[in-house]
Amino acid sequence: MGSRYSAWSLLRHGLTGGDWSRAFRHHPVKNSYDVVIIGGGVHGLAAAYYLAKNHGITNVAVLEKSYIGSGGSGRNTAILRSNYLTPEGIRFYDRSVKLYEHLAADLNFNVMFSQRGHLTLAHNDSSLRTMAWRAEVNKLQGVDSSVIGPDEISKLVPYLDTSAHTRYPILGALYHPPGGIIRHDAVVWGYARAADALGVHIHQNTELVGIDVEANRVVGVRTAGGDRISTPIVLNCTAGWSTLISDLAGVSMPVQTFPLQAAVTEPVKPFLDTVVVSGTLHTYVSQTDRGELVFGASVDPFASYSTRGSLEFVEGLAGHVLELMPALSKMRLLRQWAGLCDMTPDYSPIMGPTPVEGFHVDVGWGTYGFKAGPVSGEAMADCIAGGRPPEIISAFGLDRFEAGRLVGEKGAAAVGH
Numbered sequence: 001m002g003s004r005y006s007a008w009s010l011l012r013h014g015l016t017g018g019d020w021s022r023a024f025r026h027h028p029v030k031n032s033y034d035v036v037i038i039g040g041g042v043h044g045l046a047a048a049y050y051l052a053k054n055h056g057i058t059n060v061a062v063l064e065k066s067y068i069g070s071g072g073s074g075r076n077t078a079i080l081r082s083n084y085l086t087p088e089g090i091r092f093y094d095r096s097v098k099l100y101e102h103l104a105a106d107l108n109f110n111v112m113f114s115q116r117g118h119l120t121l122a123h124n125d126s127s128l129r130t131m132a133w134r135a136e137v138n139k140l141q142g143v144d145s146s147v148i149g150p151d152e153i154s155k156l157v158p159y160l161d162t163s164a165h166t167r168y169p170i171l172g173a174l175y176h177p178p179g180g181i182i183r184h185d186a187v188v189w190g191y192a193r194a195a196d197a198l199g200v201h202i203h204q205n206t207e208l209v210g211i212d213v214e215a216n217r218v219v220g221v222r223t224a225g226g227d228r229i230s231t232p233i234v235l236n237c238t239a240g241w242s243t244l245i246s247d248l249a250g251v252s253m254p255v256q257t258f259p260l261q262a263a264v265t266e267p268v269k270p271f272l273d274t275v276v277v278s279g280t281l282h283t284y285v286s287q288t289d290r291g292e293l294v295f296g297a298s299v300d301p302f303a304s305y306s307t308r309g310s311l312e313f314v315e316g317l318a319g320h321v322l323e324l325m326p327a328l329s330k331m332r333l334l335r336q337w338a339g340l341c342d343m344t345p346d347y348s349p350i351m352g353p354t355p356v357e358g359f360h361v362d363v364g365w366g367t368y369g370f371k372a373g374p375v376s377g378e379a380m381a382d383c384i385a386g387g388r389p390p391e392i393i394s395a396f397g398l399d400r401f402e403a404g405r406l407v408g409e410k411g412a413a414a415v416g417h
């Protein structure tokens with residue numbers, strides 16, 4: 001950082017506001033935009049950025065009911081990977097990992113992407129079979145993935161109990177070297193700053209309450225603050241709230257919202273430089289640059305809009321983590337939290353146009369949508385600018401549920417976000 005940002009000057013800046021300029025500007029809401037994006041998470045902001053950058057469409061508003069990143073984008077456990085199960089899914093997520101690899105340079109913002117490798121453990125024969133299946137499909141799509149045995153696993157993660165006498169012995173793992181973790185807030189801020197610089201208006205504390213549709217075509221939106229904005233295009237990027245927004249346009253979607261919880265420990269010295277996931281034990285862990293261990297699980301077993309943590313979650317989590325790494329028994333949890341996940345029946349997203357002209361969706365991100373932010377933004381920008389979905393998202397249309405063309409990703413996306 002150089003001498004300009006010594007510890008004292010950082011403290012002074014923090015206390016006084018200093019001369020740091022705002023990352024993005026405040027604008028009054030205009031009464032007309034070419035595109036209105038609902039939701040200031042990674043998906044909405046990335047779509048705004050790529051509309052402006054790749055297509056020169058800058059008369060764009062992002063409406064966010066709270067602050068940017070207040071939804072899943074600021075609450076996730078920041079795991080990125082592309083070792084999915086279907087060819088459609090693998091190609092899609094791989095494009096996102098590639099965009100993430102260059103994102104810091106593209107946005108001129110340090111997003112702290114650490115490609116430290118990702119392990120999905122198998123504790124029984126059937127999960128070992130699924131890992132082998134995933135590894136083969138991955139290789140066919142050019143994605144680095146292979147099944148490794150307990151000896152290699154213990155070299156990568158010495159703290160894992162790979163002995164044969166545990167309750168859930170580790171028989172092998174799917175190893176995916178390009179996977180890793182990133183700083184989620186930085187991704188959100190980086191996209192917001194870059195979109196703003198290209199002319200996009202980001203409106204925080206601006207809740208959408210109505211979508212006006214005439215003759216089956218979007219004509220405008222209304223906000224809780226009384227703004228009426230005319231626009232021919234609305235893009236729904238509201239994840240856990242997405243059915244509520246689609247209902248406003250009269251579009252019903254096969255999405256249910258479930259809470260997903262996570263927790264973080266006190267910081268300790270670095271000892272874990274791989275992401276470890278166990279689908280069978282419903283848990284996963286990684287270590288941040290600050291030394292904290294970040295844990296997650298599968299979604300709560302009931303649909304809800306609540307973001308409260310539960311004791312049941314931490315109890316189950318602690319038991320399962322100690323099965324995997326008994327040496328962590330003295331670690332203290334610092335805090336836990338929850339976010340909302342918009343689950344689809346096939347664990348794949350819903351992207352593209354809807355039966356209402358001008359109303360587009362980029363939803364159904366479940367527990368795994370942060371990693372898809374860049375590719376989704378790029379693809380939705382192409383879809384809006386080009387008038388039809390680009391090939392990379394053609395399998396994820398809303399009409400697949402009626403046509404029975406599901407893209408089944410449950411085997412790769414249930415716990416392993």
Ligand SMILES: Cc1cc2nc3c(=O)[nH]c(=O)nc-3n(C[C@H](O)[C@H](O)[C@H](O)COP(=O)(O)OP(=O)(O)OC[C@H]3O[C@@H](n4cnc5c(N)ncnc54)[C@H](O)[C@@H]3O)c2cc1C
Pocket residue numbers: 038039040041042043044063064065066067068069070071072073074075076077078079080206207208209237238239240241245260261262296337338339340341362365366367368369370371372417
């Ligand atoms: C605990 C947890 C762990 C996760 N871990 C991972 C992971 O490791 N890897 C991964 O890839 N994914 C993970 N996810 C999933 C990921 O966080 C989401 O899929 C992703 O962030 C969705 O991004 P988004 O931009 O679509 O939605 P969000 O970030 O949820 O943004 C939607 C925004 O819409 C706003 N909004 C809602 N209603 C309105 C309205 N009426 N008007 C205006 N604005 C509105 C909300 O305030 C919100 O900010 C996890 C999720 C959780 C909760």
